[in-house]
Amino acid sequence: xxxxxxxxxxxxxxxxxxxxxxxxxxxxxxxxxxxxxxxxxxxxxxxxxxxxxxxxxxxxxxxxxxxxxxxxxxxxxxxxxxxxxxxxxxxxxxxxxxxxxxxxxxxxxxxxxxxxxxxxxxxxxxxxxxxxxxxxxxxxxxxxxxxxxxxxxxxxxxxxxxxxxxxxxxxxxxxxxxxxxxxxxxxxxxxxxxxxxxxxxxxxxxxxxxxxxxxxxxxxxx
Amino acid sequence: xxxxxxxxxxxxxxxxxxxxxxxxxxxxxxxxxxxxxxxxxxxxxxxxxxxxxxxxxxxxxxxxxxxxxxxxxxxxxxxxxxxxxxxxxxxxxxxxxxxxxxxxxxxxxxxxxxxxxxxxxxxxxxxxxxxxxxxxx
Numbered sequence: 170x171x172x173x174x175x176x177x178x179x180x181x182x183x184x185x186x187x188x189x190x191x192x193x194x195x196x197x198x199x200x201x202x203x204x205x206x207x208x209x210x211x212x213x214x215x216x217x218x219x220x221x222x223x224x225x226x227x228x229x230x231x232x233x234x235x236x237x238x239x240x241x242x243x244x245x246x247x248x249x250x251x252x253x254x255x256x257x258x259x260x261x262x263x264x265x266x267x268x269x270x271x272x273x274x275x276x277x278x279x280x281x282x283x284x285x286x287x288x289x290x291x292x293x294x295x296x297x298x299x300x301x302x303x304x305x306x307x308x309x310x311x312x313x314x315x316x317x318x319x320x321x322x323x324x325x326x327x328x329x330x331x332x333x334x335x336x337x338x339x340x341x342x343x344x345x346x347x348x349x350x351x352x353x354x355x356x357x358x359x360x361x362x363x364x365x366x367x368x369x370x371x372x373x374x375x376x377x378x379x380x381x382x383x384x385x386x387x388x389x390x391x
Numbered sequence: 392x393x394x395x396x397x398x399x400x401x402x403x404x405x406x407x408x409x410x411x412x413x414x415x416x417x418x419x420x421x422x423x424x425x426x427x428x429x430x431x432x433x434x435x436x437x438x439x440x441x442x443x444x445x446x447x448x449x450x451x452x453x454x455x456x457x458x459x460x461x462x463x464x465x466x467x468x469x470x471x472x473x474x475x476x477x478x479x480x481x482x483x484x485x486x487x488x489x490x491x492x493x494x495x496x497x498x499x500x501x502x503x504x505x506x507x508x509x510x511x512x513x514x515x516x517x518x519x520x521x522x523x524x525x526x527x528x
Contacts, residue, residue, distance in 0.1 A: 248442035
């Protein structure tokens with residue numbers, strides 16, 4: 170189990186998220202063309218490309234500073250409602266983590282909870298409205314248990330938006346016609362949480378390999 | 392009244408560059424041209440597509456800031472959310488910038504006419520908000 174998350178972990182999370190957004194951009198845009206304005210994939214790709222560039226140009230190491238920097242880029246560059254919403258999520262979480270050099274999974278869960286609350290306040294939405302909150306709220310509730318639990322909860326939450334009628338954003342103008350489509354924002358939120366779980370898994374494997382190598386070296390020296 | 396000759400600035404944020412620019416032209420024209428308060432459009436994305444650009448909004452707000460505050464009017468969706476997120480950020484928009492909850496066209500005319508008369512930011516905001524009450528039948 171990963172107990173301590175440092176700046177490198179957060180950089181890997183954001184870079185894994187950028188890769189996932191790039192890979193899934195067409196799918197996100199397809200979902201958005203059913204009930205939105207068909208720009209979610211392209212918008213998020215533009216935003217996460219800016220995040221990647223900003224992180225490469227920054228020597229920040231504190232998890233909070235890295236999340237705040239990423240959030241700022243998303244607000245500036247996305248061009249759709251997901252920009253200020255995801256930007257607020259990451260920036261608020263980043264502020265909650267302060268300038269600690271390492272944080273625990275518990276602390277990350279609390280910080281993301283603050284971020285999700287800020288998203289709900291900004292957009293005026295609640296779970297059940299067929300928005301990103303339908304994936305994010307169960308994810309942050311499950312995160313104290315494990316990264317995998319958070320990923321599963323976000324995925325289930327995104328799928329559970331299919332039968333819902335949209336009550337926020339452009340999709341809400343469609344009324345009952347929004348039923349039967351998975352929400353693009355909940356889908357990209359699930360990607361973001363899946364990237365978090367993937368980064369944790371990779372880190373765990375890297376640690377195992379390192380420990381095995383150390384054990385071997387220690388054995389050789391003895 | 393605001394201190395001295397400083398006028399409140401007005402920023403008009405729309406998903407469409409053409410809508411933002413046209414409403415700005417309309418509001419400035421109805422305010423009387425010369426002596427009209429500074430008004431700047433922030434429409435669409437930086438690439439010229441439909442959408443919202445935080446950078447265009449920040450640039451527009453700085454361009455109309457005369458030190459008496461800036462009233463920011465928005466159309467919908469990401470325009471509303473982006474301005475709120477920028478205001479929460481603290482240092483992206485000039486001091487005294489404020490999101491004004493008003494109908495876009497009628498509110499813009501009310502805001503620019505009121506600001507041009509030298510009213511302070513509170514009065515500009517009140518005039519723009521009252522535009523919600525203009526009945527048309």
